[in-house]
Amino acid sequence: LELVVCDDWEKDVEDLELVVCDLEDGRSNDTMKIVSLQAEVDHIQTFAEDMASALELSRLKYEKQKLLDSRSLFEKVFGSILGVSKQTDKERIKAAHELSRKTLMGALQNERESIAELEDLLSELEY
Numbered sequence: 001l002e003l004v005v006c007d008d009w010e011k012d013v014e015d016l017e018l019v020v021c022d023l024e025d026g027r028s029n030d031t032m033k034i035v036s037l038q039a040e041v042d043h044i045q046t047f048a049e050d051m052a053s054a055l056e057l058s059r060l061k062y063e064k065q066k067l068l069d070s071r072s073l074f075e076k077v078f079g080s081i082l083g084v085s086k087q088t089d090k091e092r093i094k095a096a097h098e099l100s101r102k103t104l105m106g107a108l109q110n111e112r113e114s115i116a117e118l119e120d121l122l123s124e125l126e127y
Helices: 002-070 073-082 084-126
Strands: none
Touching: 002 084
């Protein structure tokens, strides 16, 4: 009767060892998936930053053209002579650059938070 108990115990140990191996393989697979997802997030983040920059540049060009088109001939001629409208244009461009900088910084901060969440998830899976 003791041999049967001993055999059952050895079988239980073998089963548990198989479970441990499966869990370790699963953890390894999860780690590889996280690394792959991190690379994809980095790629998407770079793409999003490039797109935001392109959109801001396009918007600035549009705003500049809209401003130039909306000024009357009088404003164009006398504004150029007096230098008044050039100052206004410079201020608007500076304000547009500041707005685009804030927009890009906000997008970058959001991406950093996403990366931090992924890193937290990775550390949880490692334990």
